[in-house]
Amino acid sequence: MKAKDNLEKAYDHITNQKKDFLHKLSRWYVDAYATICVEDLNIKYLKENGKSTGLRRSIHDASWGRFLSFLSYKAESAGTEFIRVDPRDTTQMCSNCGSIVKKTLSDRVHECPYCGFIADRDYNAAVNIHRVGMEQPFEPVETIPLHHISVMQVLSMKQEAPPLRAG
């Protein structure tokens, strides 16, 4: 009985520390950014549920869910835009050229064989989440001729210069 009480106290203490950390972290994001884009957890969960196993995974998911709910309500009360994004291909897609570059969970680095872009796996995904959330257009790479000009470059050319006229 006593041991159980102590264990419960210790557990509550850890839970409160985690909550406190998640409050501070979500506050920091809401203060720092006017718009926050996140992967929609419900969609992600449904898609990955079959593959996810283990207690660690479910604890991770619970913390992530709590973090998103803190972010969501803090964003709302601060007037920060909070956008949930379909997580489809956010990790696999090259954020530079749009090609699908297959990765397993242990591949921590995104290395695109099509355009040569190399980035941290999570950074690459974050750029994709941001692009989808901001509804920035992204041409599928299949429609682009095989010479290697990235979609990012095409988009910035479109913004900076009027279209070239032949002849």
Ligand SMILES: [Zn+2]
């Ligand atoms: Zn690429």
